[in-house]
Amino acid sequence: MILGASTFVEGVDNAFIFILGISFFFLIGITLTMIIFIYRYNQKRNPKATQVKDSVTLELTWTIIPLILVLGMFYYGYVGWIPMKSPPDEGIEVTANARMWSFNFRYENGRVSDKLYVPVDTAIIVNLNALDVLHSFYIPAFRIKEDMVPGLPGNRTWFQATKTGTFTIFCSEYCGLQHSYMISEVVVMEQDEFWEWYEDPDAMVPVIPDDANLALLGRQVVERNGCLACHSLDGSTLIGPTFAGKFGETITVITDGQERQIVYDEEYVIRSIYDPDYDITLGFRPGQMLSYEGEITEQEVELIIEFLKSLNE
Amino acid sequence: MEKHEEHTAHVHRDDEGDKLGMWLFIFTELLLFGMLFLMYAVYRHKNPEAFLLGGEELDVFIGTFNTVILLISSATVAMSITAIQRGNKKQALVLLGITLFIAVLFLVNKYFEWGAKIEYGFYPGSDLLHELGHGTTLFFGLYYIMSGIHALHILIGIGLFIYVVWQIRRDKIHSTDYVWLENTGLYWHLVDLIWIFLFPLFYLIH
Amino acid sequence: MSEEKHHISSYKSHLFVLLALFVLTGASVAVTSLEMGPFNTLVAMLIAGGKAAIVLIWFMHLKFDNKLYAIFTTFVLVIFLLVLYVTFFDYSYR
Amino acid sequence: MSETTTAKHVSFLEYKGKYKGILGWIFSTDHKRVGLLYLYTMLVFFSIAAILGLLMKIQLIAPGYTIMGPQTYNSMFTVHGIIMIFIIVVPGLPAVFGNFFLPLMIGAKDVAFPRLNLASWWIYIIGILVVLSSQFLGGWPDTGWTFYAPYSFRTPANVLPALFGAFILGFSSILTGINFVVTIHRMRAPGMTWLKMPLFPWTLYATAWIQVLATPVIGITLLLTVMERVLGVGVFDPALGGDPILYQHLFWIYSHPAVYIMILPGMGAISEILPVFSRKSIYGYKAIVLSSLAIAFVGYFVWGHHMFTSGMSGRALYAFSFLTFLVAIPSAIKVFNWVATIHKGSLNLQTPFYWATSFIFVFMIGGLTGLVLGSLATNVHVHDTHFVVAHFHFIVFGGTGYAFMAALHYWFPKMFGRMYDASWANIGWATFFGGFLTLYLPMFALGLQGMPRRYYDYLPEFHTGNIISSLGAILMIAGALIVITNLVRSSRHGEKVTGKNPWGGRTLEWESDTPPTLENWDEIPKVTEGPYDYK
C-alpha cells in the first residue's frame, strides 16, 4: 500500500488486503473460467450444446460462500474502523476550521496556525468545524477522513502519528471553485520540538521589528488566510473583487438594500474583514465571504491594509 | 401512395389496468409526502421544544374544521361512485358538486389561515422567525411546504373533478365506464389521507 | 374488463365509515389535552393510522378490489417505515 | 378494427399515420418508435457528455492549467454527471429497449398506456432542455451531480435550471415505470405465466418498481433545494437550523436505488444474450428472478454507504455497511449463473457475445471494488477519491454501457431490419475495451494514493496515473467512434436481414416480423414453453 504513518494504518490496510485478496481471487478465477469455456465450448469445438439442469445445491453454494466472505469483509472493515471512532480521553485537542478555501488550526492555548503541527506518538483529537459549506479533512497517510459540516457540533476525528515528517491534508469534499487548492500539511515533529513550537512566545504576539517591510508581512497574512482564492492581485475578478488598485478609490456598495458610494479606506477594509455582509460590493453576492473575527487579529488587519496600500504603487 | 391506418392507442379498454396505474401513481405520492414526514420526524427529534411551541401558534379550530370537511368530501366522492354504478347520474353530480364546493372551501380556509400567519410575521425568512430561532423556523418552513404541497394537490383535484363532472354530463362517464371517476376518487382519498397525518402533526401537538 | 364483478358499496356503509372517522377525529382532538408526554404523539399517530386504514380499506376499496392493491400498499408502507427506521439509526445515536 | 389487413403488414419504420416525416415520429405512440426516439436522443446527449469527459481528461493530463480554468472544469463534471446519470443511464435500457421490446417479448401490441408513453418522451425532452437552458441563463451549474447542501444554495453559479430539469426528468422516469408495471401485469400473452416470462421483462419489472418508489424522493428533494435557494426556508441550510446531512440522506435514498435502476435492465439484457449465443437455456432462471427482486428491495436500505464520512452516527455507519454487503450477494449470484450458462454451451462468438462477456468482466471489477467501498475502514480512505470515480465508471459505464452496447448489437437486426458489419463491430469493441481499461484502471491506483475527486488540479505525485488515464480516454473514444459509425451506417446501408430470427433466439420478439409491424402481431401469440427452451 501507500505510505502510512498513523496507528490506523495497520487495521485499514489489513481490511484492504483481505477484501482485495478475495476480489482478485474471484476476478481472476471467474475470468479464467470464462476464457476456458469460450475456448473449450466454442461452436467449432463443441457443435452441440448440452442442456444442464438447475441445481439448488449449487445455487445455495454460491450464495452461502460469498455471504460468508462478505461477512468477513464487513468484520475486517469494522475492526479497522472502530478505533477511528473511539478517541482516547487524553490527547492534544485541536480545532480545525475550514472555510472556502483554507484550513486553520487552533490549539488550546490560543495559538492559530495554517498548518497542523503535531508531536509524534501522541493522540491528537481534531474538532472539525466548517464555516460556510461542507469540507472534508483527509490525510491519506493517516487513513483518516471526516467531513467538516457547518452547524454539526461535536464532529471530530483523531489520530496518532507514528512517523515524523510532513504529510498532505486534502479537502476531499467538493466545496467550489478552489476545492483542488484547499490543501494543507500536517507536520509531525519530535515531542520536545513540538512543545517548543507550541509555547513559542513570539507566535502569540509577534514582535514586528521596526525596519520590517509591513506590506510584505501583510502579503503573508493574506496568503496564509487564503484571501487570494477569492481576491486577485492582477485586477481580474474571482469570487470577490480584486485587491489591486482599489485602496483609496470610491466604490459602490449595497448596504441594507440601498446603494451608496463609499471610500475604500481603512475603516472600510476593517469592516469588510470583520463584517463582510454589512456592505456588499456592487455585483457580488452576500454570504460568500465570512467574517474573520477572531481569526485575524487587528494587528494583522493593519498589515493587510499596508499591503493593500502597496498595491497602488 | 397507399394510405395506412392511423395507429390508435386505445384499441382495448382495461379498467383494471387503469386502476393499477392510478395506484402506482398514488404510491409515488405517498413516498413523496413520506419523505416530508421523514424530514418532519428528524427535525422534530432535533428540536422538540420549538415544535411544541410552534404547534401552539396554529389554530386547532380551523384545523379540525378542515379535517372534518375534507372527510365529508371523501365520503361524498365515495358515494358518487356508488351513484354512478347504480346509474344515477343526477345524484352523482350533486355529490360531486358538494365535493367540489368543499375543496374550494378548504382552500379558502387555507388562504385565510396563511394570510393571518403571514400578517403576524410567520413566513419563511421573516424577522420574527429569525428571532424565534432555528427550531421555529424549521417548524414553519415545514408547515408551509407541507400544507402548501398539500394545497397544490387539492388544486389539482379540483381540476380533475371539473373534468369528471363535465364528462358525466356528456355521458362519457356512466354506469359501465366510470374508471375516470374511480381514479379521481382514489386521488382525492389520497389527499385526505395525507391531511389525516398533517393535522395531528401540526395542529395537535402541545 | 367490465365483465368482472364490481362491489357496490351502499350509501349507508359510506356514512358509517364517515361517522367512524368523525369519532376518531374527535378522539384525537380530545386526547391532546391529556398530559401524556411523548405518548401524546404516539396516540395521535395511532389514531391517524386508524383513520388512514379506514380510508384505505373502505373509501379506497382495498377490501373489495383485487387483493393485489392491498398487498402493494402494505409493501409500500413497509418500505417507507423501514426507510424511516433506518434513517433514525443516524439521528437517534448522534 | 375494420380496416385492411395490408396496413398491418407494414413495418413500423415505414407506416404512415396522420403525420408525415419527422412529425410521424415525434407524435407516434407506437412503442417501437418511442423507443427509437429515446435512442436517438440519448445518442446526441451521450456524445455531448462524452466530449465533456474527454475534455476533462485532457485537462487532467498535466497538473495546472492545460485547457481550462477551475470554474469550467467544475461545471464540466457537473454537467457531465447530470447528463450521464439523469439523461443517459437512468432512462437508459428501459426507455430504449424496454419500450421497444417489452411488448414484443410478452406478446402484447403495445404498452399499457401508449399516449402516456409518448408523453414521457416529451417530458424527457423538456427536462433536458430545462437542464441545458442554464447555459443561456447565466452559465452552467458547478455543484457536482449530487447538489450537496449547503453549497448548492451558496454558489453564485446558476443551479436552478439543473435542479428543476432533473425534477422534470424524474416525472418521465416515474411514468415509464408505471407504464411498465401495468403492462407486465395486464398484457402478458395468454399462457405466459410469471415464471414463463423472459428475464429482461423481469428486470424491467423490478426496475419499474424502483422507479415508481424511489424517484419521488429525489423529486421532493430537488424541489426543496429549489425552494431553499429561492426562498430560504431553512430545511437544509445550517445557517437557518437545517441539517445538510439530511439532504444527503434524502438524496441517496433515491440515488442508491437509482444505481440499480441503471444496472438491473442491463443484467436482464445480458441474461437474454448469453443463452442465445450459447444455444443453451439460462442457468438458474429462478435464482436470477429472485435475485433481481432482492436487489430491488434490499437496495432501498443501503444508501448510507455514500455517507460514511459525512458525520453520521457510528451506529448508522455499521448498519449501512452491513446492509451494503448483503446487497452484493444477489449480484454475485447472477455472475455465477451467467458463467454457468456458457458452460457446456455451443458458443457462437458474435459481437453481442463479446460485449456480454466483457460486461461480466468489467462488472466484476466494478462490483468487487464496490465491496472495498462498502467496508468501513477502507471506505474512509478512498471515499471521495478517484477510486470512487473508477468504481462507478466501471460499473455504470462498464456495466450499463456495455450491456447497452450488447443489447444494441443483439437486437439491431430486429430493430432496423439490417445487419451491422461484423468485422468493424469487433474491431470497435476491441479498441473500446482496451481504451476503457487504460482509462479507468489507473484511477484505482490514483484513489489509493489519495487523489481526491473533483480536483481540477493535482499534486505532481499523481501525474503518471493521470497521463495513462488520459491517453486511454483517447483510445476509447476512437473505439466508440468505430462502434457508433458502424451502427449508424449499417442502420441505413447494412445487409438486409431476411429471416425473422437471425440469432436463433427463443423469446417471443424473434417471432415478430423483421422489423416488426405496426401492431407487432396479427394475432396475439400463445405461450406454452418457458423462454429459453433449447433442445
Ligand code: HEA
Ligand atoms: C450501475 C450503478 C452501480 C451499481 C450496480 C453499483 C453497485 C455497488 N456499489 Fe456503487 N456507486 C455507483 C454506481 C453503482 N454502484 C455510483 C454512480 C457511485 C458514486 C456516486 C457519487 O458519489 O457520485 C457509487 C458509489 C458507491 C459507494 C460510495 C463510495 C463513496 O463515495 O465513498 C459504495 C460504498 O459502499 C458503493 C458500493 C457498491 C456495492 C457494494 C455495489 C454492489 O451492488 C456490487 C455487487 C457486485 C459484485 C459483488 C461483483 C460480482 C460478484 C462476483 C464477481 C462474485 C464474487 C463476489 C463476492 C465474493 C461477494 N458504490
Ligand code: HEA
Ligand atoms: C454513464 C455514466 C458515465 C459515463 C459513460 C462517463 C464517461 C466518461 N467519464 Fe464520467 N462521470 C460520470 C458518469 C459517466 N462518465 C459521473 C456520474 C461523474 C461524477 C460527476 C460528479 O462528480 O458530480 C463522472 C465524473 C467523471 C470524472 C471525474 C471528475 C472529477 O472528479 O474530477 C472524469 C474525469 O476524468 C470523467 C471522465 C469520463 C470520461 C473520459 C468518459 C469517457 O469514457 C466518455 C467516452 C465516451 C465514449 C467513448 C462513448 C462515445 C459514444 C458515443 C458518442 C455514442 C453513444 C451511443 C449511444 C448511447 C447509443 N467522468
Ligand code: CUA
Ligand atoms: Cu474545501 Cu473542498
Ligand SMILES: [Cu+2]
Ligand atoms: Cu450506492
